[in-house]
Amino acid sequence: MTTESKITPVEHNQKLYIETVGCQMNVLDSELVVGALRQEGYELTSDMLQADTVLFNTCSVREHAEHKIYSQLGRMKFSKRERPDQVIGVIGCMAQKDQDLIFRRAPHVDIIVGTGQLGEIPRMVREARSNREKSMALSLGRKAGSRDSVSASFESYDPLREPEMRPSPYQAYVRIMIGCDKFCTYCVVPSTRGPEQSRAPKDILSETRVLAGQGVKEIILLGQTVNSYKHTEDGRLHRLSDLLHQLHDVDGIDRIKFITSYPKDMGNDLLETIRDLPKAAHYLHVPIQSGCNDVLKMMKRGYTVEQYMEMMGRIREILPDCAVSSDFIVGHPGETEESFEKSMDIIRECRFKNSFIFKYSPRPGTKAFELYEDEIPDKVKKRRNNEMLALQNQISEEDNAGFIGKEVEVLVEGASKTEVKKSGSNSEETDGTIQLMGRTRCDRIVAFDGNPRLKGTLTNISIFDCTPTTLLGSIVTRSYQHGTEGMLPILQ
Numbered sequence: 001m002t003t004e005s006k007i008t009p010v011e012h013n014q015k016l017y018i019e020t021v022g023c024q025m026n027v028l029d030s031e032l033v034v035g036a037l038r039q040e041g042y043e044l045t046s047d048m049l050q051a052d053t054v055l056f057n058t059c060s061v062r063e064h065a066e067h068k069i070y071s072q073l074g075r076m077k078f079s080k081r082e083r084p085d086q087v088i089g090v091i092g093c094m095a096q097k098d099q100d101l102i103f104r105r106a107p108h109v110d111i112i113v114g115t116g117q118l119g120e121i122p123r124m125v126r127e128a129r130s131n132r133e134k135s136m137a138l139s140l141g142r143k144a145g146s147r148d149s150v151s152a153s154f155e156s157y158d159p160l161r162e163p164e165m166r167p168s169p170y171q172a173y174v175r176i177m178i179g180c181d182k183f184c185t186y187c188v189v190p191s192t193r194g195p196e197q198s199r200a201p202k203d204i205l206s207e208t209r210v211l212a213g214q215g216v217k218e219i220i221l222l223g224q225t226v227n228s229y230k231h232t233e234d235g236r237l238h239r240l241s242d243l244l245h246q247l248h249d250v251d252g253i254d255r256i257k258f259i260t261s262y263p264k265d266m267g268n269d270l271l272e273t274i275r276d277l278p279k280a281a282h283y284l285h286v287p288i289q290s291g292c293n294d295v296l297k298m299m300k301r302g303y304t305v306e307q308y309m310e311m312m313g314r315i316r317e318i319l320p321d322c323a324v325s326s327d328f329i330v331g332h333p334g335e336t337e338e339s340f341e342k343s344m345d346i347i348r349e350c351r352f353k354n355s356f357i358f359k360y361s362p363r364p365g366t367k368a369f370e371l372y373e374d375e376i377p378d379k380v381k382k383r384r385n386n387e388m389l390a391l392q393n394q395i396s397e398e399d400n401a402g403f404i405g406k407e408v409e410v411l412v413e414g415a416s417k418t419e420v421k422k423s424g425s426n427s428e429e430t431d432g433t434i435q436l437m438g439r440t441r442c443d444r445i446v447a448f449d450g451n452p453r454l455k456g457t458l459t460n461i462s463i464f465d466c467t468p469t470t471l472l473g474s475i476v477t478r479s480y481q482h483g484t485e486g487m488l489p490i491l492q
Contacts, residue, residue, distance in 0.1 A: 014041050015045040016044055016045065016051055016055070017045055017046070017048045018056075019056050020057040021065045022093065024173055025173075025178075026058075026093070028175055029092060030057045030165055031162045031166060031173070033091070036121065037125070040122050053089070055089045055121070056090050058090060058094030059094065060096075060097050060188045061093070061189070061363070062358065062361060063363070064361075066098075073090070073105070073109065084132075087111065088106075089110060090112050091111075091112075091115075093189075095113055096114035096115050096139060096191070109134070110134055112135075112137075112138070114137065114192075115139065115192055115194070116178075116194060124137060140194075142190065142194070150194060150195055151194060154178060154195065154197070169216075170216060170412075171413065172211045173219075174207055174208060174211070174220070179196040182224075182302065185298065185299055185300045185371065186332065186360065188365050188366055193224060196224070200233055201242070205247065211253075215456065217411060219253055219255075220259065221247075223260070227240050229243060239269065241270045245277070248278075248280070255441070256279050256280050260285050263286055266311050266315070268318065271314060271319055272318060275319055281441055282442045283324075284323075285325045288326050288327070288328070289301060289329050290328065290329065290343055291345060292338075293305050295334055298334045298368075298372065299368075300367070305342070312324070324353060325356070330358070330359055330360065330388060331378075331380060332360040332368075333360070333376070335360075344387070348395070353396065353444070355388070359385050360374070396469065397467065400444065400467070404463050404466060405464075408440045409458055411456075412454045413438050413439065413455070415435065436448055436450045436455070446463070446471045447471070447472055449474065449475075454475075460476040
């Protein structure tokens with residue numbers, strides 16, 4: 001059956017389909033967009049062909065993400081022929097970077113909206129449906145005006161939050177800053193997200209209290225380099241450590257995380273704050289990208305391997321139980337076999353909880369695209385990627401095995417992926433036992449059998465086995481021997 005024959009023409013039905021690729025910042029952007037369109041009467045649907053408004057929230061960090069969006073847009077041209085009332089929009093980083101190219105490759109797209117103009121989407125959708133004219137809303141380029149004017153064009157907007165779009169009902173992202181001023185040569189973020197800006201602490205606190213009132217137990221603070229956060233309010237400079245202290249006092253919030261951190265901005269004040277605040281997760285995501293100084297210099301990362309290792313030493317000293325994850329790019333221009341082996345040595349020495357490993361792909365608009373030839377064959381990149389992933393998985397499983405026989409506290413997020421796949425849904429709660437999943441304070445995933453009513457609670461789990469990615473455990477139950485002094489619990 002062809003795609004065209006599946007489509008049933010309908011009038012404007014206020015059904016919204018939104019697809020998100022990319023980072024956690026994009027996931028939060030989609031939540032905010034959906035929250036705004038809810039106010040216009042829209043309801044979410046998982047059926048792209050039956051929605052009268054289709055939005056693709058895009059990423060430009062990797063080539064694969066862009067190809068995926070263009071493939072989806074190619075499918076949508078058949079839908080648009082049968083549904084001329086349908087509004088198709090491309091939003092986010094790819095929209096900010098490649099607006100003219102998108103219209104050329106997908107002329108059936110109606111609106112293009114950059115990362116800093118998402119608040120314009122409800123108006124633009126209404127106008128596109130009424131006048132059938134194409135439109136764009138974009139932030140200024142980095143060199144198109146003063147820093148203040150460019151920054152203003154990237155101002156984030158935060159309308160009503162939309163719980164249905166969250167990782168789980170008990171977790172929510174909170175943007176504390178946008179943009180980036182690091183200008184790594186391989187990265188498009190400084191141009192797609194604009195200059196670095198930190199939100200006011202009072203606004204972050206207000207948003208967190210709203211989330212706590214909605215039942216959120218864990219907040220994840222977001223920033224491109226989140227530990228670079230600084231904002232002057234009432235004559236006082238607030239850094240991330242100060243913000244954590246303020247958020248720690250919000251009733252209802254049980255755990256606070258933040259991602260992604262920049263190595264050079266990891267101060268002892270932040271590490272000591274994490275150590276001293278019970279709600280602060282003992283988990284840090286601090287990308288190194290390469291274990292070779294020559295490659296780091298070509299990347300313009302702004303630090304050396306020695307400086308990164310000094311930071312790791314301070315983390316281990318101040319937070320000995322802290323889990324650290326990292327990012328690596330393999331096959332970057334200039335990465336020799338010796339350079340690659342140095343990255344492998346870093347993984348062996350640092351023993352990261354996990355690593356996100358990416359094959360280098362040249363991105364138009366970056367300095368690396370202008371300066372360096374992509375001389376490393378794809379088969380070499382794939383080999384290095386696979387070798388690094390195998391090493392990281394080995395280390396992850398070895399370190400996870402160290403938890404066997406121990407008891408950990410887990411924030412229960414919901415049904416495990418295995419349970420969701422088996423049942424087809426994780427929304428139906430019963431009195432029976434299902435496989436649940438949650439995370440420890442150091443961000444390790446734990447799977448265990450339990451009652452669905454445990455969702456959103458802090459629960460103690462005894463670990464009996466593991467995989468490279470998951471701890472396997474059982475709920476710790478306690479019985480009390482009555483008539484004894486102190487009513488001592490007996491672990492079952």
